[in-house]
Amino acid sequence: MPVVPGILKILDKTGFRLLILAVLVGIVAGTGALAFYFATNGVEHLMLGQLGNIHPPLEGRPESSFTQFINQLSMPFRWCLFLIPALGGIISGWLVYTYAPEAEGHGTDGAIEAFHRKGGTIRGRVPIIKTVASIVTIGTGGSAGREGPIAQIGAGFGSFVATKLGLSVRDRRILLIAGMAGGIGATFRSPLGGALFAVEVLYRDPEFEHEGLIPSIISSIIAYSLFGAVTGWKPLLTTPAFRFEKPGELLLYLALGVVCALCGVVYVKTFYGIRDGFRRLPVPNWIKPAIGGLGLGILAMFVPQVLGSGYGWVQAALYGKVALWVMLVIALAKILATSLTISSGGSGGVFAPSLVIGAMLGGTFGATAEILFPALTQDPRAYVLVGMAGFFAGVANAPVATLIMVSELTGNYSLLAPLMLVCVVAMLVMRKNTIYEKQVANRFESPAHLGDFVIDILEGIKVGDLAKKGRKATQIPESMPLPEILNRIATAKTAYYPVIDDNGLMTGIFSINDIRRILNEDIPPTLVIASDIATRSVISATPDEYLTSVMKKLTDRNLDEIPVVDQNVPQKVLFMLSRRTLLAHYAEQMEKTKEVYKE
Incomplete structure (x- = not known):
């Protein structure tokens, strides 16, 4: 073992130490993303497919039969749907509150807090418990995404490596960021977006943790390559050949950015309002995710589209196969479903649900714009893609990373101008609104950088x-x-x-x-x-x-x-x-x- 620190010292003198470690972190993040992907799909197939007899449309499959899904709703055993998320909630709640209470909720916030306030330290058991609990939550229909758990898996390993090798607090924070980037870049098949997300999501203001950018890019490339080699290289979602050729349409996209920002406020207030309500419930904490799951199950009896990640419905909307009123209902119901799943203490990420909400809002806006301004609206389906990015950029305060991630996970770069406009407007209209409450305003407000500013000012x-x-x-x-x-x-x-x-x-x-x-x-x-x-x-x-x-x-x-x-x-x-x-x-x-x- 003494050989390893010696090699690291030599690498440190040449500036390559963190880059070599970023490769290792990327390998583990990619492996974790694969394990999480297959485990979640397996549990979901068993619980929703076999037990609940529900087969929602699939992402990346524009030819999926949405009529078949609607016909399933009248088939036998649908009555047990409301029990499946509750079962997932009680298992997840017991795991989390018994072994790692800090793993409850959406994991990205946990990684952000560890970076700013805990010296980049994440307890070794947290990623493991978070992974298992999230597999159960998502696999049983919970309205949660994979970004939070996989971010914490990668971040946790980065923290673990730095701690075991006796690295500095600064290096541990950088490897934590690299782990986040690797996990997210692999899961969403977005290597550049994952790297940018990890360094941008830490702050509410337009700010980047630039010291961690290169290690994050390396980790993300490695994790993405490993994940793609096993699952394939196609983008997560497929889209029609959208084009932006009407500059006047930017006025409509500007309005969409404002709508995304305002709806983002509703989302955040609902999310944390329900969380505060659950915290006041006089029942043991491990029971609360089951109550949230039961509420989700009852909601799914009326709006089954809220179950799971919802990417299949985004795919349907991108090809114009979802009616205007259905998109609006899904958007509003998904806000409530996500809050019941995660705010009750369930385990999962907010990225996927936010994309679904934004896509449905964008689709609703685009369909309405086509009715009111037919000469100005080029393709109402394009608003699904732009709304997806704009809504999350507004609630996460990460416009650059989000527009790149959405472009990568759809394989569509033709709408960059509208994407840039909507993402920036959505963030600027409601600057203090954020779904990640552990974000700090900027580097100046971060305890991680307090020493930097002390030295700068005194010098x-x-x-x-x-x-x-x-x-x-x-x-x-x-x-x-x-x-x-x-x-x-x-x-x-x-x-x-x-x-x-x-x-x-x-x-x-x-x-x-x-x-x-x-x-x-x-x-x-x-x-x-x-x-x-x-x-x-x-x-x-x-x-x-x-x-x-x-x-x-x-x-x-x-x-x-x-x-x-x-x-x-x-x-x-x-x-x-x-x-x-x-x-x-x-x-x-x-x-x-x-x-x-x-x-």
């Missing part, structure tokens, strides 16, 4: 800049006896007192603690003079020094105050600078920087 300020905030030194002549010293310092505002010679130059310094030490000794006060009390080794600063240097001096010697001296005449005291003054000035500069950063 930019010189001691001389604080001259007006310094205090006039209370200087004591070397020959002054102790009784007179006590009278002079009685009204002084400083904590340390320079001792000066006949020329006014400092020869030493003492503090109030030094006087207490003398008073405790059996020496007549009149026989003690200032030079007897003073320390000859004086720690001082000059006006040209930066505050980083002064702060280090104060901290290393545990001083509360330091004399600032003339750099040409080191014994001439100009003023006294206290630790409190330095920190107050730092806090003031932090606030100013914060305001500028927000602008």
Whole structure:
């Protein structure tokens, strides 16, 4: 084992250490994505297909028979549908709240919190419990996606590797991001989108964790390649040959962006409102996902389209096979279904449900636009794809990653201009609205980067800049006896007192603690003079020094105050600078920087 750290040190000197580890993280993330994919499909086939006799349309299959699905609703055994999600909820709830309570809800938030507030640390058991619980939740019809669990699988392994190898907190955070990117890039067959999502979703403002971008790209490429080699290379969804050839149609897309933002607010408020309601229920936590599952099952008796990921219905809408009113009903019901599944404590991601909601909203908007503005609407089905991206970009505050991911998972890049417009508008209209409550506003607000800004601010300020905030030194002549010293310092505002010679130059310094030490000794006060009390080794600063240097001096010697001296005449005291003054000035500069950063 000692060989591994040695190799890593050599790689670190050449800048390749994190890149090599990103490859390893990508392999594990891709393998985890494959295991999760097949396990979820297997459980779903057993529970919904065999037991519930429900076979929704499939993604990537435009020829799927949607009429056949409707006919299934009158077939025998449909009455048990409302029990299947409840069964999944009780199993998932027991697993999560027994072994890893932090695995409840949508896993991406857990990874975001670990990055910002836990030094990139994720408990080893969390990804395992999250995986099993999510397989059960999604496989039994829960309205949840694969992005959250797979993000936590990859992030958890990245954290594990960094911890075992004794890497720094910074490196552990970067590998956590790389793990997220690998899992998401593989699951959604979106290598670039997965990498960008991992570095963008951490913040509410347009911000990227740029240090993690290259490792994320490498991890995502490896995971995507591994996943594609087993499952195939076709995009997750197929689309007609959409084209954007009417610039005037951008007005309609602009309106769609606003609609996505407003509906996103409804989604987030419903999601967290139901979560708060479940938290107030006077029942054990592990029972709550079962209650949410039961509510989902009852809803599915009336709107069965809410079961599972719902990608098949997006596929249907992309080919114009879903009626306007049906799309609107699915969008609203899916908001409620997702909230019942995940907000109750169930395990799964919010990415897939958000895409379905956005697709149905876009489809509804496009069909309505074709009725009201037929000359302006080129193809109402295109609004399904654009709405899918715009809605999630608005609730996740990740416009760049989302538009790339949607383009990759549909294999359609012809609508980039409308996608860019709608994603940006959806995010800007409701800036503070987010489905990921663990996001922070920007790097300035992240505890992970607090040290960066502390260093930046202190390095930019010189001691001389604080001259007006310094205090006039209370200087004591070397020959002054102790009784007179006590009278002079009685009204002084400083904590340390320079001792000066006949020329006014400092020869030493003492503090109030030094006087207490003398008073405790059996020496007549009149026989003690200032030079007897003073320390000859004086720690001082000059006006040209930066505050980083002064702060280090104060901290290393545990001083509360330091004399600032003339750099040409080191014994001439100009003023006294206290630790409190330095920190107050730092806090003031932090606030100013914060305001500028927000602008």
